[in-house]
Amino acid sequence: MPQINIFDTTLRDGEQSPGVNLNQLEKLEIAKQLERFGVDIMEAGFPASSQGDFEGVRNIARTIKNASVTGLARATTSDIDIAWDALKDAAEPRLHIFLATSPIHMTYKLKKTPEEIVQIAVNMVRYARDKFPHVEWSAEDASRSDKDFLVKIIEKVIDAGATVINLPDTVGYTTPEEYGALFRYVRENVRNIDQVALSAHCHDDLGMAVANSIAAIQNGATQIEGTINGIGERAGNASLEEVAVALNIRHDKYPFTTNLVLKEIKRTSDLVSKLTGMAVPANKAVVGRNAFAHESGIHQDGVLKNASTYEIITPELVGIQSNNLVLGKHSGRHAFKDKIEQLGYHLSDEKLIEAFKAFKLLTDRKKEVTDDDLFTILTDIQTDMTNVKKYELIAFQVHYGSSNLPTATVALTTPEGQRTETACTGQGSVEALYNTLEALVEEKIHLTDFHLSSVGRGRDALAQVHVKMTVNGQEVSGRGSAQDVLEASVKAFLNGVNRVFYKHHNVQKVESAQL
Ligand SMILES: CC(=O)SCCNC(=O)CCNC(=O)[C@H](O)C(C)(C)COP(=O)(O)OP(=O)(O)OC[C@H]1O[C@@H](n2cnc3c(N)ncnc32)[C@H](O)[C@@H]1OP(=O)(O)O
Ligand SMILES: CC(C)C(=O)C(=O)O
Numbered sequence: 059m060p061q062i063n064i065f066d067t068t069l070r071d072g073e074q075s076p077g078v079n080l081n082q083l084e085k086l087e088i089a090k091q092l093e094r095f096g097v098d099i100m101e102a103g104f105p106a107s108s109q110g111d112f113e114g115v116r117n118i119a120r121t122i123k124n125a126s127v128t129g130l131a132r133a134t135t136s137d138i139d140i141a142w143d144a145l146k147d148a149a150e151p152r153l154h155i156f157l158a159t160s161p162i163h164m165t166y167k168l169k170k171t172p173e174e175i176v177q178i179a180v181n182m183v184r185y186a187r188d189k190f191p192h193v194e195w196s197a198e199d200a201s202r203s204d205k206d207f208l209v210k211i212i213e214k215v216i217d218a219g220a221t222v223i224n225l226p227d228t229v230g231y232t233t234p235e236e237y238g239a240l241f242r243y244v245r246e247n248v249r250n251i252d253q254v255a256l257s258a259h260c261h262d263d264l265g266m267a268v269a270n271s272i273a274a275i276q277n278g279a280t281q282i283e284g285t286i287n288g289i290g291e292r293a294g295n296a297s298l299e300e301v302a303v304a305l306n307i308r309h310d311k312y313p314f315t316t317n318l319v320l321k322e323i324k325r326t327s328d329l330v331s332k333l334t335g336m337a338v339p340a341n342k343a344v345v346g347r348n349a350f351a352h353e354s355g356i357h358q359d360g361v362l363k364n365a366s367t368y369e370i371i372t373p374e375l376v377g378i379q380s381n382n383l384v385l386g387k388h389s390g391r392h393a394f395k396d397k398i399e400q401l402g403y404h405l406s407d408e409k410l411i412e413a414f415k416a417f418k419l420l421t422d423r424k425k426e427v428t429d430d431d432l433f434t435i436l437t438d439i440q441t442d443m444t445n446v447k448k449y450e451l452i453a454f455q456v457h458y459g460s461s462n463l464p465t466a467t468v469a470l471t472t473p474e475g476q477r478t479e480t481a482c483t484g485q486g487s488v489e490a491l492y493n494t495l496e497a498l499v500e501e502k503i504h505l506t507d508f509h510l511s512s513v514g515r516g517r518d519a520l521a522q523v524h525v526k527m528t529v530n531g532q533e534v535s536g537r538g539s540a541q542d543v544l545e546a547s548v549k550a551f552l553n554g555v556n557r558v559f560y561k562h563h564n565v566q567k568v569e570s571a572q573l
């Protein structure tokens with residue numbers, strides 16, 4: 059069966075989702091999980107767009123060995139040079155250059171004639187091929203471009219050395235029939251198309267990103283681009299887990315394989331959701347909480363008699379275990395280490411001790427510790443901003459009663475190591491806490507979003523809080539989990555504030571390394 063290459067852009071297009079702001083530790087955790095998931099190529103960022111993106115891409119390029127790592131660049135020599143600096147240490151460095159080809163984009167955004175666009179594309183691909191063994195060229199807004207212009211520019215770009223041609227539906231405008239026809243047209247009319255991989259990149263503005271990706275595969279695409287949970291610019295990108303499972307379940311209609319390890323889907327989806335703060339809707343295909351739940355009597359009756367009556371995908375296929383009860387109060391270090399390795403985590407000795415302590419604390423407070431709980435503890439520890447001077451919580455207390463004004467007292471250590479404490483009131487417990495925290499930290503904070511969810515089910519489930527805020531004018535997100543809702547709220551607030559110190563710490567590290 060022909061193989062489809064999977065190009066994941068969760069860390070680039072996915073990170074373009076409004077409000078998503080991953081730090082380097084979080085990007086690296088996602089990259090390692092994408093490697094376990096088996097993606098062929100991962101787009102780690104847009105190195106020229108910021109120092110943080112540059113660092114993130116470089117870290118990932120130096121760490122990931124079993125996937126090709128790529129970064130995005132505009133069609134300029136400076137973007138390409140910066141991308142090369144970030145990617146040159148990768149096991150298989152790859153560049154992704156984009157340049158728009160639609161009349162709308164060429165005229166209004168780029169202010170260039172079609173002839174100038176051809177010349178720039180050719181020159182930049184040639185320039186990039188002097189450095190990179192693999193260069194993907196994307197005709198941005200291909201689905202609204204003139205087909206014959208596309209044929210002309212693609213032929214020249216391939217002659218200039220492009221190894222992959224991508225035809226994005228940048229604004230999610232196309233339909234499966236149209237997009238399929240575009241791929242067929244390019245396959246049939248571009249003289250040298252067989253020398254390159256042909257890629258599809260779909261957005262979900264009209265809810266057709268996955269259907270369009272499949273139509274592209276049926277008409278000659280050999281690579282699909284998308285993101286985990288379908289996150290991305292505006293309505294998002296094609297959801298890779300949906301494409302992968304559709305190909306698997308309907309292999310009768312779509313006889314194609316991928317290198318994806320389907321049982322890593324749930325874990326990858328959970329990680330991306332937790333670290334980005336973008337909750338997966340309960341009814342989302344493949345990974346939503348209700349995707350395998352059977353509610354109505356007739357369905358339940360059918361499933362009990364034979365699961366295939368109403369279940370076309372098994373939970374096990376995508377890595378959802380029906381009984382994920384794990385270790386308990388009396389489990390020891392060896393069993394714990396064994397379990398977390400099964401979950402795919404490889405912790406340093408120091409982090410292992412920290413994780414074991416957190417696990418033991420949890421077993422004192424929670425009857426049953428599940429894989430979901432362990433995943434939460436381990437992800438928090440792996441992405442903890444250690445070695446950075448930051449605010450640390452010493453203790454807090456909240457007085458709440460339905461007829462009293464809620465009051466919170468908080469004690470913190472400042473980044474300079476001083477103890478500070480105060481008390482404030484608010485309309486509710488969380489507001490009282492956040493007013494107190496705002497009074498304690500020197501930074502100017504403006505909270506813009508607060509989201510509370512539970513990890514798994516049950517009255518003793520862990521609480522998870524995601525916040526969005528500006529800290530001295532910089533937009534950041536924060537997250538915290540704990541068994542108590544208020545503790546998780548405090549952790550999320552401090553996690554958001556401390557991101558600014560983490561960013562500053564990394565910029566200083568880069569500057570001193572460059573001296
Ligand atoms: C479809 C996509 O997803 S494209 C990727 C989108 N991702 C991003 O934009 C990442 C975040 N972006 C950024 O941080 C910033 O926009 C930067 C750092 C990349 C550029 O910032 P600035 O230099 O301030 O430029 P700004 O964003 O205002 O404008 C973009 C410029 O790039 C030009 N440009 C856009 N696409 C391309 C391209 N493919 N090749 C060359 N130039 C391009 C625009 O025409 C504009 O140029 P102009 O200033 O001559 O008019
Ligand atoms: C950079 C390109 C490939 C893109 O994201 C798009 O066109 O949607």
Ligand SMILES: [Mg+2]
Nearest residue numbers: 071228259291
């Ligand atoms: Mg895109």
